[in-house]
Amino acid sequence: MRSLCRHAEHRRASHLICCPHRIITSTCSKMHALFLMVLCAGLWPVGSSSIEYSIEALMDNVLALKVRHGVATKASVPLSCGEAYENQRVLWKKNGEWINPPLEGNQVQVEVKEMDGGNYTCHLGPDGDYLNHTVILVQLESGHKIGQDILTKQSDIGHIHCSAYNYSSFHCTWKRSKLRESASVLLVRAERQSSYSEISCELDADGSGIHCQDASCPHKEEQHRIRLIVYIYIGYYLEVYTRLFYLRDIVRPDALPNLRGNKKEFSWSHPDSWEKPCTYFALQFQVKVVKKGLSCDSTEHIMLEETPETKYELNIKTKKYTFCVRAQDKHTQGPFSPWSFCTRANPKSQECVPT
Numbered sequence: 001m002r003s004l005c006r007h008a009e010h011r012r013a014s015h016l017i018c019c020p021h022r023i024i025t026s027t028c029s030k031m032h033a034l035f036l037m038v039l040c041a042g043l044w045p046v047g048s049s050s051i052e053y054s055i056e057a058l059m060d061n062v063l064a065l066k067v068r069h070g071v072a073t074k075a076s077v078p079l080s081c082g083e084a085y086e087n088q089r090v091l092w093k094k095n096g097e098w099i100n101p102p103l104e105g106n107q108v109q110v111e112v113k114e115m116d117g118g119n120y121t122c123h124l125g126p127d128g129d130y131l132n133h134t135v136i137l138v139q140l141e142s143g144h145k146i147g148q149d150i151l152t153k154q155s156d157i158g159h160i161h162c163s164a165y166n167y168s169s170f171h172c173t174w175k176r177s178k179l180r181e182s183a184s185v186l187l188v189r190a191e192r193q194s195s196y197s198e199i200s201c202e203l204d205a206d207g208s209g210i211h212c213q214d215a216s217c218p219h220k221e222e223q224h225r226i227r228l229i230v231y232i233y234i235g236y237y238l239e240v241y242t243r244l245f246y247l248r249d250i251v252r253p254d255a256l257p258n259l260r261g262n263k264k265e266f267s268w269s270h271p272d273s274w275e276k277p278c279t280y281f282a283l284q285f286q287v288k289v290v291k292k293g294l295s296c297d298s299t300e301h302i303m304l305e306e307t308p309e310t311k312y313e314l315n316i317k318t319k320k321y322t323f324c325v326r327a328q329d330k331h332t333q334g335p336f337s338p339w340s341f342c343t344r345a346n347p348k349s350q351e352c353v354p355t
Contacts, residue, residue, distance in 0.1 A: 161174070284306055
């Protein structure tokens with residue numbers, strides 16, 4: 001069996017960071033770095049019990065406050081305006097409003113109650129000149145949620161669907177639920193498990209998918225799964241979705257081009273998107289003939305066979321039929337490509353006409 005690619009472990013790659021423009025007071029221009037006082041788990045007493053929470057720096061100026069429950073919780077989050085303002089008179093706002101009673105100091109503690117995150121900005125004195133900011137997003141631990149999920153679960157594949165036309169790139173998509181259509185993607189990470197080699201990705205224009213390119217060699221064994229993590233938020237509520245997969249399990253060849261025929265003899269080409277050389281990345285083809293007017297997906301067929309060749313000669317008596325052909329990876333026997341088909345061919349070019 002042909003083995004698949006193992007990604008180079010020390011290759012430099014990038015991960016996608018999207019500017020959360022709805023909640024950060026400026027665009028993704030360079031900002032002063034935040035100096036976090038604590039990035040570890042803590043305990044805050046609530047009544048007679050304690051609720052565990054943790055704080056994670058997701059990216060510059062953005063913190064994730066992870067709590068176990070959304071109701072009756074509160075957490076103390078340390079913030080710093082920055083070392084450059086250590087000897088300045090620093091005052092704080094939350095979501096554009098001065099905090100009352102006034103919160104003053106370069107390093108402060110803010111209390112977040114019951115999922116009430118926010119955009120905390122620090123200012124120079126009472127005149128309000130902007131200095132820096134920190135966005136606190138609240139995330140419920142796994143197994144807990146508030147109302148409807150941000151992303152819609154897609155049958156048995158989970159919340160994220162991934163597909164690939166070859167072993168060098170892949171595309172993943174997701175769908176927001178009707179009540180959460182205004183949610184925005186904050187951050188997406190793609191990497192190989194265990195090897196931790198990051199994969200370069202680009203977010204789709206509508207924020208509902210991501211295209212990732214793997215620059216490593218696709219000829220070696222694929223030892224580690226790809227882990228895709230999507231951070232998506234609405235308001236100051238954050239949800240995180242993860243998908244694990246091998247490329248070999250999601251690779252689906254593109255539709256076969258250049259389908260031609262002259263009643264009994266048909267030929268086609270490998271998809272342009274498929275890996276080269278084709279002798280190494282071998283495809284096998286499924287040929288199917290159905291009665292004219294039926295879909296290639298019909299369970300009623302005149303003949304159904306497989307061939308390793310990019311041509312096929314029919315030996316049937318039926319004169320009116322639809323010729324169908326599709327491909328799959330010969331070695332992994334993964335998903336089939338979409339059907340290419342035709343019911344007649346142009347007499348001069350022999351190009352099939354799918355009517």
